[in-house]
Amino acid sequence: MTTLFAVIVCALVLCLLVHPRIAPGIKVVAFTAPPVAGVAWLLVEVFERRFTAAVVVAVFVVVLVALTGLLGHPRLPIWTKVTVFGTVPVTAVAWLLIVTADDTLKDPGEDPCSMYYGGVGVSKPFPPQAYCLYDDGSTHDLAPGAQFVFWLCFTVSLTLLSTGLWQVVRDPRTFVRQFRSQSRLTEGS
Numbered sequence: 001m002t003t004l005f006a007v008i009v010c011a012l013v014l015c016l017l018v019h020p021r022i023a024p025g026i027k028v029v030a031f032t033a034p035p036v037a038g039v040a041w042l043l044v045e046v047f048e049r050r051f052t053a054a055v056v057v058a059v060f061v062v063v064l065v066a067l068t069g070l071l072g073h074p075r076l077p078i079w080t081k082v083t084v085f086g087t088v089p090v091t092a093v094a095w096l097l098i099v100t101a102d103d104t105l106k107d108p109g110e111d112p113c114s115m116y117y118g119g120v121g122v123s124k125p126f127p128p129q130a131y132c133l134y135d136d137g138s139t140h141d142l143a144p145g146a147q148f149v150f151w152l153c154f155t156v157s158l159t160l161l162s163t164g165l166w167q168v169v170r171d172p173r174t175f176v177r178q179f180r181s182q183s184r185l186t187e188g189s
Contacts, residue, residue: 025068025178032067036060063161065175070164072174084160087153094150099123101130101142113142 036056043053071081101123113121119132119140128150130142141147168175 023179024071025175028067028071028178029064032060032064062165065168066161066165068164068175068178069166069168070160072178073164073167076163080160084157087157087160091150091153091157094146094153095128097146098128098130098143098150099125101146113140 040053040057043049043056067084070076070084073081101121113119113132119134121130121142122133122139123130128147132140132142134140
């Protein structure tokens with residue numbers, strides 16, 4: 001049953017992507033809003049962090065404007081526009097791997113720091129870092145490869161989204177055009 005549901009969802013996503021009458025801005029909102037809404041719901045209902053949820057939603061709105069401006073940029077090649085759809089999820093996964101590398105939620109003695117290195121696990125959400133802290137004050141990084149991937153993808157994503165945001169600030173009509181369907185744009189010409 002789950003496989004059938006996944007196939008139906010993939011078919012709907014593909015239809016949405018290739019349908020020419022649906023504006024690109026609507027497609028971006030349809031694909032990016034559900035995961036952010038899920039994270040905001042978790043933050044409010046499960047973790048009771050309303051302020052953090054509000055910050056996540058505010059950052060999402062800025063990123064949405066930047067992404068829409070990036071897609072509407074007239075001079076950028078398509079591969080640069082599509083790159084951001086790969087780098088943002090990789091950045092998120094790398095961040096998750098880093099902040100969970102110390103496994104502080106496990107029972108004491110079962111986390112990698114106390115089992116293998118004899119220290120205490122420490123993780124920081126931003127800048128993302130996970131390390132073992134020893135009694136003498138020295139440290140051992142737990143996810144140096146994931147940190148490299150995070151910073152590489154974060155920098156690429158930030159650069160591309162900054163370009164999109166600059167495009168919207170420079171020409172606000174770029175943003176509006178992304179929410180008009182292609183058929184209306186060709187009829188109006």
